[in-house]
Amino acid sequence: MSGESQELDDSLDDSQFPSIDFDDFKCSQCEKYLSVAPIYIYTDPIGKNKNVCGRCSVPDEGSKIRNVSYEILAKFLKFPCSSSKNCKEKLAWGEAEDHEAKCWHREMVCEICSGPYTTTTLISHYKKHHQKELFLDKNVVISEGDIYNHTYPKVVLVACARMVCLVHIQVETTIKIKVQPVFATSIPHALTVTFSTRNQIISFKNRQIKQNPNNTKNWNEYDFNIDHILDIFKSDSSEFKMELEIYQDGPNNDENASYNVDQYLSNEASGVMERISNTLECPTCYEVMAGNIYLCKTGHSICESCRKLVPVCPTCQGQYMGGRNYALEEISKKLKDFL
Numbered sequence: 001m002s003g004e005s006q007e008l009d010d011s012l013d014d015s016q017f018p019s020i021d022f023d024d025f026k027c028s029q030c031e032k033y034l035s036v037a038p039i040y041i042y043t044d045p046i047g048k049n050k051n052v053c054g055r056c057s058v059p060d061e062g063s064k065i066r067n068v069s070y071e072i073l074a075k076f077l078k079f080p081c082s083s084s085k086n087c088k089e090k091l092a093w094g095e096a097e098d099h100e101a102k103c104w105h106r107e108m109v110c111e112i113c114s115g116p117y118t119t120t121t122l123i124s125h126y127k128k129h130h131q132k133e134l135f136l137d138k139n140v141v142i143s144e145g146d147i148y149n150h151t152y153p154k155v156v157l158v159a160c161a162r163m164v165c166l167v168h169i170q171v172e173t174t175i176k177i178k179v180q181p182v183f184a185t186s187i188p189h190a191l192t193v194t195f196s197t198r199n200q201i202i203s204f205k206n207r208q209i210k211q212n213p214n215n216t217k218n219w220n221e222y223d224f225n226i227d228h229i230l231d232i233f234k235s236d237s238s239e240f241k242m243e244l245e246i247y248q249d250g251p252n253n254d255e256n257a258s259y260n261v262d263q264y265l266s267n268e269a270s271g272v273m274e275r276i277s278n279t280l281e282c283p284t285c286y287e288v289m290a291g292n293i294y295l296c297k298t299g300h301s302i303c304e305s306c307r308k309l310v311p312v313c314p315t316c317q318g319q320y321m322g323g324r325n326y327a328l329e330e331i332s333k334k335l336k337d338f339l
């Protein structure tokens, strides 16, 4: 995620991060750790509060508010990797999504036999069991006959700068291409496919299909219109060559950068614990919030004793609907010995 504060990251070393048990910090939708922004408190139709992580979409029925105070505090935590229990990496806020997409311990599925593998076993599995379908050359030749008979290359191993990807090709009324990063230092964002015959070349860049927000495979999918391509090539020859190029750059849509945590923090004291207790401070009595923490309808937190004293939120005059900030309560519980 862009917009990370260089200043902040440099000032924190591992020993300053509190070590806590993360089992209570899980998303109610995907059950992964609450380590990807934005975190929403979702109130379901029967009035139950649940946290939903940035990997997931908040269900339409019910209401939601962004858990801003949790996100601010999460900057001080190092989360376990959600991809695998075997992974020992500790991930700072903002690092989880990228790491989990390329974690070497993550589970991968064979597209042909659906078996579960890991990054280290998947390629050898393809080599051993799907030798006929696996191609090792990024220059793929497809003839009209191959399309009819379904004998075109289905899986291509493409190695390029700093990554190895499996590229899955499906030719029907369109050419669908899925890029599955296996070993990568970052998530690939762009694909260029060059279709060529003896006399003609057409290059397509990044015809990416919109991602399903709950897609946990970390694949990018691309779509190319085959009728269009075939028409161009029909007069020329009965086969075409597809050259696959994968790049790491691409459109930088940082949809989640909607509030400036760094600016908030730059005004705070420099010690980590001091900053944590400042964030956990009740805006009304200035005590560190412990026990039940209540939320106004726009997401401001308040401690239990102050909640009993005020009819509306002192910060925004908003109503209290009975919502609680469970994630913040957990943090406060776990950090009370440090504060």
Ligand SMILES: [Zn+2]
Binding pocket: 027, 028, 029, 030, 031, 032, 052, 053, 054, 055, 056
């Ligand atoms: Zn989730």
Ligand SMILES: [Zn+2]
Binding pocket: 081, 082, 083, 084, 087, 088, 089, 099, 100, 103, 104, 105, 106
């Ligand atoms: Zn990992």
Ligand SMILES: [Zn+2]
Binding pocket: 110, 111, 112, 113, 114, 115, 125, 129, 130
């Ligand atoms: Zn298989």
Ligand SMILES: [Zn+2]
Binding pocket: 282, 283, 284, 285, 286, 287, 302, 303, 304, 305, 306, 307
């Ligand atoms: Zn208070």
Ligand SMILES: [Zn+2]
Binding pocket: 296, 297, 298, 299, 300, 313, 314, 315, 316, 317, 318
């Ligand atoms: Zn408020």
